[in-house]
Amino acid sequence: MHLRSLKKARKDVSLHDPIGTDKEGNEITLIDILGTDRDEVVETVQTKIEKKRIYNHLHILDPREQEVIRNRFGLDGGKEKTQREIARELGISRSYVSRIEKRALIKLFHEFYRVGRKSQ
Template sequence: MGLLLIKLALQNLLFFGLHFEGRNNFPKQLSRKEEAECLKKVAEGDSEARDKLIVHNLRLVAYIVNKKYPDCKDPDDLVSIGTIGLIRAAETFDCSQNNRFSTYASRCIDNQIKMHFRKMKHKQTELYISEPIESDAEGNALTIEDIISSDINVEQLAELKIDSEKLYRFIAEELDEREREIICKRYGVADENGRICRPMTQREIAKQLGISRSYISRIEKKALEKLRGRFERGR
């Protein structure tokens, strides 16, 4: 389903461009009769009807973005994100509930945008110990728990959302310069100069620093053990 949503979003990228020129250039909204006929076909698995329903409701996405997020610096990005919510609405709408599609779609669009903001906030201020960070040789997702020795109990830590201010303080107080550098690069944590980069793999860090991946892994593991101990001790 996720790949399908992305594919559909890309297929409709042309219509995102209409937002740049003004909402009046979006295709007109379907009449109630046209919408009912379209929804019936969608329920029967008609992909063309689904795409038609999406295209003729794109102005709804722009309306929600303009009304609820007027101060957003990147409204075009929100239109793209909201369109994913619209696609999801077209995929999951239940005609038997006697609700207007626009009402249901509005909720899906707004929820998709809100979810985007939550993810952005988490990326900037929080580090999830249980979040997958890369894959092992067999393609299985690896988390921080997997990197730390299996004899360490991290069941409670796995669900902990680490406050960024406390995290930065602990990193500064507990880790040496090399450990801080690797942890900041590894998890996209802001460095001492406030710079935030995307999380890097161990291979990328090793190549950048000119040292082996196994050495990076050992330093990372040691640093995480230090931080885990500090969080267990509290303040």
């Protein structure tokens, strides 16, 4: 198959590379056979990048903020939880979870901005 030959050559494979043709002679790409909408693939990849970026900067948050952000965004392989679920687990109000989340996201935003400015 086409993908195996590319793998042997150690060439990067793009989702948009042609991998064959259909019965009518139309070109088929890898993204066509994955069975997902192109926007969904892009969104999934973007979400993984953002989660990794958040995870790499969690050290700037205090332990409670880290716990809320980890649970809220499903970091460390967990599932994303609602503020209500987190509040129930921590024994605090949903509005307090909201305030902790907002404070943590502001800290992360400032850290991203600070790091971004250093690399320019």
